Amino acid sequence: MSTLPETAEFDCQSCGACCAYSAEWPRFSLEPDEALALIPEKFVSADLSGMACENDRCLALAGELGKHVACTIYEVRPDVCRACMPGDPECLMARSFHGMTGERG
Template sequence: MSNQTDAGPCQSCGACCAYSSNWPRFTIEEDEALDLIPSALVNERLSGMRCEGDRCCALDGEIARAVACRIYAIRPEVCRTCMPGDAECAMARRKFGLPVLT
């Protein structure tokens, strides 16, 4: 696994994208922004991202090794606000037995 202090700790983690099927929800997005997300990646209730179990379907790769978001440029606000080392990041990393970022 890469050094967690490098410029891209998220690309070697992905825990926040696989923490809970309720997490990748839509909140303050404008309709125009939501329309950019491929419909195959939106859940049946149109309330958030489609998940397989707790994992967002837009996440490619292996948790704690190498991951990427297929819709990174147009990802929902909840994804944009989760920052490396914040409370949400720490909670997600703990679920996967990963050390909390400092």
């Protein structure tokens, strides 16, 4: 039986839309320096304000969007990434942008 909340109707591991929506999204906020230090430098933006992106896709995202993806720094990802919940307005916006349906799958 699933223990996920009702809003968790999407499978993030076959999505990744919110990790490839805007370079403005995976920004650092209130993380302590020790937490940010755990993120490999190659994934941090030149101005140190957030995750480095290419064409609005976070460099730490591996895999193929909409098929199978993974955050390669999942354990040490920024707070904003932890706050994003499947089914929330940002999720739906990102999925819609990438042509993914609002339905499961």
